[in-house]
Amino acid sequence: MCERYPGYLFGGTPVSSWDRSFNSLENQIQQQYRGRVGGGVRCWGSMSEGGGISSAGGDTAKTNLIVNYLPQTMTEKDLYAMFMTIGPIESCRVMKDFKTGYSYGFGFVNFTREEDAARAIDTFNGYQLRNKRLKVSYARPSGEDIKDTNLYVTNLPRAITEEQLETIFGKYGRIVQKHILRDKSNGTPRGVAFVRFDKREEAQEAIAALNNVIPEGGTEPLSVKVAEEHGKQKAAYYAGWAAGFHHNRGEAVKVPHATPQRHHSLDQLDMLHRHDLFLQQNRYRREYHQQHQPAYMAHHRPF
């Protein structure tokens, strides 16, 4: 099945300033690439359930990219449309929850040619899309050694910086990603961070060396452990919420008066989908208002 590029993106009609902002991602893509895209007919290739967009099999060494910090609404088609402007793509995938379709916010783009992959990094790494800055880098070869590499760290010094995190943890391996949790209202570090290593071994070494140890410049011993895989729980939570379940720390807890169900009818699945969209929209509205509200309203939460 083949499709021409332009045309599928966005049919929505903006009705408010928020909607216009919401649609800016799509407009950004369209405007940026109008005239450069669609010069030739491109094939989407097969689009199987959960299988992403692919046209052929292939080897992935310097062609496969991982794209992080995707906007929540960005689909495989959007990703494909954006990156195909660089060159032909072998396959394209956005990681998402199987049931709800909730995007985990990252994906893979495997180019046909190495030089296009390199150019895509140059072009799109750091690219601003609404409230997100894309991170585009070579995908590491997958395997067991990249599992359990994300660490959850607490009791960090309150004035912790990314540089300090790098200093403390960087000795034990290559840090792929780090994230300092901050107070929502004033941006102060909460003494909590996630540190993702390249390899499981490195993460284990960091735990062994730093757990219950007072770091340089700190006063209390750190807690360092492998982070929970929160994402899948969250996606499952949304699915379960609509089905009458609430989850508590990964455990499904039955809500009184809700009827437990083993199977969902088509209508119910549709409702799950709608509910997910609803949650997504609320997230965007919240983000939008956080970004646009005047300073004097910083304490006010419209949603």
Place this chain on the structure above:
DNA sequence: GTTGAGCGTT
């Protein structure tokens, strides 16, 4: 004691 944005699929 306190667990977040999403870096691991086909």
